[in-house]
Amino acid sequence: MTQVSDALGPAAPTTPDPDAVGSGGLWHSAWRRLRRNPAAIAGAAIVALFLLVAVFAPLIAPGQPGVPLPNSGVTPSSVPGPSPGHPLGLDSPGTDLLTQLVYGARQSLLIGVVSTALGLAGGAVLGVLAGGLGGWVDVVVMRVVDILLSIPSLLLAVSVAAVLGQRPVSVMIAIAVAQVPIFARLLRGSMLAQRGSDYVLAVHSLGVRRRTVVMSHLLPNSLGPVIVQATLTLATAIIEVAALSYLGLGDSNPSTAEWGRMLVNAQSRLSTDPHLALWPGFCIAVTALGFTLFGEALREALDPKGRK
Amino acid sequence: MALLEVRDLSISFPGGSGRGSALSKAVDGVSFDVEAGQVAGLVGESGSGKSVTSLAVMGLLPHTARVSGSASFDGRDLLAVPERELEGVRGREVAMVFQDPMTSLNPVVTVGTQITEVLRRHTGASRRAARDEAGELLARVGIPAPVRRLREYPHQLSGGMRQRAMIAIALACSPKLLIADEPTTALDVTIQAQVLELMGDLVRERGTAMLLITHDLGVVAGLCDTVTVMYSGRVVERADRHELFARPRHRYTSGLLASVPRLDAPRGQRLQPIPGTPRDVIGWDAGCAFAPRCSAADDACRGTELPLVSDGARDRHLLRCAHPVPDQHDQHDQHDQHDQHDQQERSA
Numbered sequence: 344m345t346q347v348s349d350a351l352g353p354a355a356p357t358t359p360d361p362d363a364v365g366s367g368g369l370w371h372s373a374w375r376r377l378r379r380n381p382a383a384i385a386g387a388a389i390v391a392l393f394l395l396v397a398v399f400a401p402l403i404a405p406g407q408p409g410v411p412l413p414n415s416g417v418t419p420s421s422v423p424g425p426s427p428g429h430p431l432g433l434d435s436p437g438t439d440l441l442t443q444l445v446y447g448a449r450q451s452l453l454i455g456v457v458s459t460a461l462g463l464a465g466g467a468v469l470g471v472l473a474g475g476l477g478g479w480v481d482v483v484v485m486r487v488v489d490i491l492l493s494i495p496s497l498l499l500a501v502s503v504a505a506v507l508g509q510r511p512v513s514v515m516i517a518i519a520v521a522q523v524p525i526f527a528r529l530l531r532g533s534m535l536a537q538r539g540s541d542y543v544l545a546v547h548s549l550g551v552r553r554r555t556v557v558m559s560h561l562l563p564n565s566l567g568p569v570i571v572q573a574t575l576t577l578a579t580a581i582i583e584v585a586a587l588s589y590l591g592l593g594d595s596n597p598s599t600a601e602w603g604r605m606l607v608n609a610q611s612r613l614s615t616d617p618h619l620a621l622w623p624g625f626c627i628a629v630t631a632l633g634f635t636l637f638g639e640a641l642r643e644a645l646d647p648k649g650r651k
Numbered sequence: 652m653a654l655l656e657v658r659d660l661s662i663s664f665p666g667g668s669g670r671g672s673a674l675s676k677a678v679d680g681v682s683f684d685v686e687a688g689q690v691a692g693l694v695g696e697s698g699s700g701k702s703v704t705s706l707a708v709m710g711l712l713p714h715t716a717r718v719s720g721s722a723s724f725d726g727r728d729l730l731a732v733p734e735r736e737l738e739g740v741r742g743r744e745v746a747m748v749f750q751d752p753m754t755s756l757n758p759v760v761t762v763g764t765q766i767t768e769v770l771r772r773h774t775g776a777s778r779r780a781a782r783d784e785a786g787e788l789l790a791r792v793g794i795p796a797p798v799r800r801l802r803e804y805p806h807q808l809s810g811g812m813r814q815r816a817m818i819a820i821a822l823a824c825s826p827k828l829l830i831a832d833e834p835t836t837a838l839d840v841t842i843q844a845q846v847l848e849l850m851g852d853l854v855r856e857r858g859t860a861m862l863l864i865t866h867d868l869g870v871v872a873g874l875c876d877t878v879t880v881m882y883s884g885r886v887v888e889r890a891d892r893h894e895l896f897a898r899p900r901h902r903y904t905s906g907l908l909a910s911v912p913r914l915d916a917p918r919g920q921r922l923q924p925i926p927g928t929p930r931d932v933i934g935w936d937a938g939c940a941f942a943p944r945c946s947a948a949d950d951a952c953r954g955t956e957l958p959l960v961s962d963g964a965r966d967r968h969l970l971r972c973a974h975p976v977p978d979q980h981d982q983h984d985q986h987d988q989h990d991q992h993d994q995q996e997r998s999a
């Protein structure tokens with residue numbers, strides 16, 4: 344049909360063909376499919392809520408994080424329940440539970456996003472080197488990545504925390520290092536697949552420099568799966584932040600609200616006050632679910648096999 | 652001296668079927684010329700090595716390919732120059748148009764950027780100047796509303812328009828040689844004619860030489876000055892267009908021509924297919940590759956390597972055949988008159 348319009352000459356419609364193949368069209372149709380997918384909408388809603396809470400934490404939270412209230416009424420056997428000033432009651436150190444949860448979102452987002460960004464950046468550099476240049480560079484880089492992959496991420500986190508001290512930065516780096524191999528392999532694979540395509544041969548035939556071919560042709564076409572992976576990795580990162588602080592490898596500053604440490608504090612009161620563990624656990628689970636739902640929907644929307 | 656002189660080009664790839672170290676030959680001792688400002692056709696069926704030949708000239712074969720021979724372009728052997736120097740030649744002096752316009756444009760980059768990229772790379776033009784130039788190029792290849800099209804992505808263009816855009820990109824830096832590898836195969840028949848006509852016009856007005864690779868004898872008949880026929884990785888016949896169509900001497904060429912419907916054929920005459928299938932290129936031996944399918948084949952064809960020699964009186968007609976089709980004087984006189992008539996009509 345499109346060819347007929349060419350034969351007829353001018354004024355071929357410029358509206359994109361709904362079945363258009365190719366990435367420009369791919370992003371368009373991905374967006375359309377995303378909007379029609381209930382899981383994507385649910386995921387996006389959770390992510391949006393999480394972002395809003397994290398960004399506007401000082402406006403939402405009733406108090407200051409990490410500040411134990413005087414005369415809190417916390418006894419070794421019980422914590423005060425909900426009251427007008429404290430909708431969810433207090434937690435074991437005597438701080439407002441809702442405030443801790445709200446500021447905990449902020450901490451999770453910060454560490455999750457920064458570590459994923461670091462992991463993505465590191466993985467992208469290695470992936471571009473390996474997938475774009477190929478040859479011996481590819482071999483060397485991928486062996487390094489294999490070595491990284493063989494180290495358990497928790498062990499890596501312990502080592503990084505031991506070297507850098509228990510600071511948020513060491514948590515970020517620990518999580519990021521564990522993510523680098525994932526992104527590097529994904530981007531390399533994606534670029535290798537693109538490298539054999541006709542348009543790459545065509546730009547080579549036009550004498551475009553290799554660097555330009557890699558950076559402005561191969562890379563943009565290979566980013567789809569990487570973006571999906573970044574969304575999914577954010578969910579993992581948020582869980583890992585909690586896990587690391589649960590193990591005592593996180594931020595050692597007690598005034599920082601953190602969902603993982605809230606779980607640790609709630610542990611001793613699990614039998615008497617289970618809600619202290621349920622709330623942060625619920626937050627971790629829902630946030631991770633939100634990112635996963637959205638990431639999976641994005642993956643489906645971008646998957647050429649799923650397109651009709 | 653011709654603009655492009657390919658001599659004894661042989662290409663093989665590692666990894667034949669079966670034995671690990673075996674090389675599979677794709678092209679064997681191919682030689683041909685492309686004269687400046689002329690259109691040379693390279694004809695053959697799938698697997699005859701014509702595309703591989705063009706990729707070798709451009710230096711675009713994978714590193715695993717073993718290439719020997721020479722491809723002298725403007726006095727420089729393209730097979731010998733380093734990759735960095737070759738990058739300066741590609742796009743500026745030799746450019747290529749590929750078969751499938753649907754996949755040969757980068758889907759995430761606008762058409763305009765893909766043209767200006769080449770202009771800026773080779774001419775050092777400013778962003779603005781390159782943009783203007785790109786608009787003019789699109790207009791020249793017959794794309795309506797060119798300035799708007801510059802901002803569009805390939806998927807917003809139809810197949811015919813994409814191939815026009817590809818041609819615009821290839822001709823952006825006014826190369827001396829354009830290699831077109833089956834430029835119309837992926838297009839609708841009506842668009843094919845338009846695109847071929849456009850390419851013919853463009854190379855003529857710019858004095859660009861063109862190497863047209865095709866399996867379609869109709870395309871050759873319409874555009875080419877000289878024709879090289881390949882079979883199974885070797886050149887089997889080479890002649891000027893009129894000579895080849897009027898007096899095909901190699902059995903393969905004549906078989907091809909007999910298998911194409913003609914308007915001037917007597918009514919009721921059946922098309923003559925070539926029996927058999929093209930041979931597997933792996934496992935070459937001496938002798939004619941076409942022999943197993945040839946009605947005139949005998950021991951002379953199978954035993955010894957046949958050279959590409961000129962056909963007696965006409966030294967521009969080369970062929971590699973032990974038993975060429977006899978020169979049918981009656982028929983070719985008729986054809987000559989026909990051709991002259993054709994030409995008169997065209998010039999009129």
